[in-house]
Amino acid sequence: MFVARLNGLSVFDPLGDEVGRVRDVVVTLTGRAASHGPRVIGLAVEVPGRRRVFVPITRVTSIDTGQVITTGLVNLRRFQQRPGETLVVGELFDRQVTVAEEGQRVPAVIEDIAMDQERGGDWRLTKLFVRKGVPAARAGSGLRLRRRRGETMLVDAEAVEGLQEAGPAQAATALLEAYEDLKPQDLAEAIHDLSPKRRAEVADALDDETLADVLEELPDDDRLEILTHLPSDRAADILEVMQPDDATDLLADLPVATQEELLQLMEPDEAADIRRLLTYDEDTAGGLMTTEPVILGPEATIAEALALVRREELHPATASLVYVTRPPHETPTGRLLGSVHIQRLLREPPHQSVGSILDADIDPVPPDATLGEVTRSLATYNLVALPVTDPEGRLLGAVTVDDVLDHILPPDWREDDDDTLREVRDA
Structure with a gap:
């Protein structure tokens, strides 16, 4: 097998x-x-x-x-x-080894491994499918993988040297092929189980969009470890792709000098949003919010609104509410006029304007609202997102329920599932 x-x-x-x-x-x-x-x-x-x-x-x-x-x-x-345990997919795939061929030791890379059951019932790794040669690792190659070159061969495990040693930096081609059906959340779980060295190698192989999605799902220690491993210019590119609130949380854990270096490397508009978020306390509406909610003017049609919330890159919670404002329509916007829930959009004629179906009963929260105040507002209105405005009524961003949960749950909730649920229940 x-x-x-x-x-x-x-x-x-x-x-x-x-x-x-x-x-x-x-x-x-x-x-x-x-x-x-x-x-x-x-x-x-x-x-x-x-x-x-x-x-x-x-x-x-x-x-x-x-x-x-x-x-x-x-x-x-x-x-x-x-200690002493090894993950075949996570650690042995792509490992560089040498194999015996015509009395010589030939360099090769592991692409697959076969396991067989002995008469006594034990399973052992018996054969390795390898590709001769040592391919150069390429950072950011992503999940769309290149066709690999070099002769392949099936060899007995006993004929292979270097299986026990991690050796030089490994590629992650075969590993990512094994995990290509996984969503970013599940890929993050797989990466979390790897050693720090292997996590870094996998991060190097992922494209920027996938790595950004994975970092948003990893525990704080893992994503900080990966970000600091990356070259500064690529780390800045990753931060640009991430949701602004997640990128801000990640930057906040870095020294001020490193924060400034990465912000300087980012596009000015992207950096400006994160600089603004860094000014707010972490457990306030300003610290929790994203600066990129769905925003339209009152004259926009319902068809336009549905086209915007249909975008694949939008998180479901962010797409649940469309915020209608006076121009400009980028945060900080003109005065907030109201919000429209996606369910209301689905019930009205596509040609109708969003300004005609506004829900003005959802009270926005100020950026200094506490985590408790934000949580109560979400519960009061049965919402998964909430607008954040300044004293002049301009929309600054939106807080989504997933960000609130991240702050309500214990810091290690991704790792200790049963204990986490017990803590929340007892609280």
């Missing part, structure tokens, strides 16, 4: 209920048992809630090309890689 084909397969319990999907294979490369070939000790399985759990290989009763069957209960505690 080749690991690249195993990756993504559904995992079922004995009753036929789906538990999750295989996202990696966990092996041990060292020790006495590894002398007969690296031993498979379990699977990293993604379960609902974007959490990865460990399923011991001893609990697996069947693996075929379409599914994995397990027996017994699955421990839903989040998978934590232990």
Whole structure:
């Protein structure tokens, strides 16, 4: 069974209920048992809630090309890689090794690995599918991957040297091919499980848009680690692509001198929005808001509004409300006239103007409103977004419920799912 084909397969319990999907294979490369070939000790399985759990290989009763069957209960505690454990997809794919060929050692790169079950029931890595040569890593190559060159060969694991050592910087071509079906949120979960060195290598291989989406989903420590690893000019490009509020949160954790260096490298308009957000306290409406909500003039048609909120790059919460203002229509705008919910847009004739269906009952909040005040306003109006205005009534931005949740939940909520839910419930 080749690991690249195993990756993504559904995992079922004995009753036929789906538990999750295989996202990696966990092996041990060292020790006495590894002398007969690296031993498979379990699977990293993604379960609902974007959490990865460990399923011991001893609990697996069947693996075929379409599914994995397990027996017994699955421990839903989040998978934590232990010392001596190696992730096949995350760490061995793209590793540079040497293979024996006609009495010589030939450099090669691992693209896939096969695992076989022995008579005693143990699974071991037995063969490696490699591509001869050492390709040059290319930063920002993205998920649309180039056709790779070089002769491929299938070799026995015993004929390979360098499998146990991480060695020089790895590319991430095969890894990203294995994960190309993942959404940014799930890719962030996969990257979080990697070592710092491997995280940096994967970040180098992602295109700017994908890396920006991934950084918005990673824990603070991981995304700060990745951003500081990047060259300054690319870090500035990534910050430009990110949502302004997320970019501001990330910059706020950097030294002032580094903040200023990156802001100077950004486009002036993008930097101006972030400079403005940096002036607000983190737990206020100004610190929480995005400066890029959907804004139109009162004469715009409902058809125009629907075309704007239909844009793929918009977060659902941001697209839920259209804000109608006097010109200019970029924050800070002219006076806010009112808001229109997307549901109201869907119920009215497309040729009608948005100014004729305004909801003026949604009270905006000032930029210095506290997190508690913002939360109560969202709950009062049953909204997922809320306008933020200055004393003159000009729209400065909008706070969305996802940003509020990020600040209400404990800092490590992405990592400790069960404990996090318990803390929120007890609070």
